[in-house]
Amino acid sequence: MKSIASIRAKAGLSYTLLILMSVISLFPAFWIVMSSLKTGNSLFSDTLIPREMTLEHYRNLFSNTSYPLWFMNTLKVAIFSTLLGTLLLLISAYTISRYRFKGRKTALTTMLVLQMFPGFMAMIAIYVLLNTMGLLNSHGALVLVYSSGAIITNMFVAKGFFDTIPKSIEDAARIDGASHIKMFVSIMIPLSKPMLTYASLMIFNGCFVDFIFADLILRTEEQRTLAVGLFRMVNQRNSTEFTLFAAGAVLVALPVTLLFIFLQRFLVEGLTSGASKG
Structure with a gap:
C-alpha cells in the first residue's frame, strides 16, 4: 500500500x-x-x-467610436448563425445517427478529414463563391459561412450524443402512432438539451469572436463586427488607442464569459455524453 x-x-x-x-x-x-x-x-x-x-476608455468606446453598432452587428450575426447552425447540426446529426443510407460512412469520413484542416484554408474559395452570389459585405454571408461550418466542427459530438439515446424510446413512440416529425420534435429535441446547449454555445462563441472571415467579407463601417472594428481602430496610421482597444476586448469577452458560467452544467454534460460514442 x-x-x-x-x-x-x-x-x-x-x-x-x-x-x-x-x-x-x-x-x-x-x-x-x-x-x-x-x-x-x-x-x-x-x-x-x-x-x-x-473608466474613461469605456465611456469613449460608446461616445467616440462605432462600438455600439459593431456590437449589435456581431450580436445579430452570432444569434442567427447559432439558430441556423444548431438546426442544421441537429437534423444532420440525427439523420446520420439513426438512419443507414448509401454514402453515410463516406460522409462521416469526409467530415473527419475536413476537421483536420483550419477553416481559413478555404478563404479564397469562399470569397469567390460569395462574390459570384453577390453576397459580399453582408451579414447574411457570414451567417451562411458560420452555420455551415458548425456542422463539420460539431458533428461527431452531436452524433455521439444521439447514439447514447436508446432506440427503444423511438420504437415505443412509433407504436403509439407518432410520426417521424412528431417523434423528432417531441422526444429527441427535449432529450438533446445538453448537447444542443453545448453546440449552440460553441457556435455562438466562434461567431462572436471571429475576425478572419468577417474581415474577408465585410467592407463598410456600417457592416463591421466587433473584431474587425477594433482591429481597424488600432491599425490606422498613427493610432495609439491601445487602452481603448483593451476596454473593447474586455467587453467582447464579457457576454461569452457569462454564457459559459451560467451554462456550465449543460456544457460539461453535453460534451461528455457526446464523447462516449462516436
Missing part, C-alpha cells in the same frame, strides 16, 4: 500544477482588464495594477 506521505505528495504536486496552469491562463485576461482601467493610451506600465484607474 502506498504511504500517506506519498499520496499527500502527489496530491500536493497536482494542486501545484493546477494552480500554476490557472495563473498562466488567467494572467493575460487580468492584464487586459487592468490595462483597460489605466490612464493614458499606452499598454506599457511599470506595475501590473495601475496606480490610477479610470
